[in-house]
Amino acid sequence: MSRYTVVSIQKSPAPHGQSGDNWYRYEISGGATTIIGYRRGTLGEARVLARECVIHLNTQLTGMPAGEFVRRTVNPVADVDPLVTA
Incomplete structure (x- = not known):
């Protein structure tokens, strides 16, 4: 299963x-699937949206009901966004 x-x-x-003129394009990849999205606002807002999308997609893959997130001791942002260093 691709993350x-x-x-x-x-x-x-x-x-x-x-x-x-304040648009950002984000690309999310999961194996053979690529998702392209756009967000108007700041770079920070675009990053938050892209991360939330990834967390939601990966949560759906695990079969966990939407909206139920598990607390983790590792950095969840670094897990979904290689552009951020832990």
Whole structure:
């Protein structure tokens, strides 16, 4: 079973039909699956959204009901986002 991780987050032009210059494009990968998303706001907001998506996707893979998160002693952000060092 593949685990999803954040591959990249970068400044991006607005998606088609949208306005503004504060857009970020994030890429999430899980084996053969790639998810591309866009977030308007700051880099920090885009990172939070991408991490939340990864945590949600990986939680669904374990069969745990959505919204139930297990406390862990390791750094969960470093587990899902290789762009962040622990």
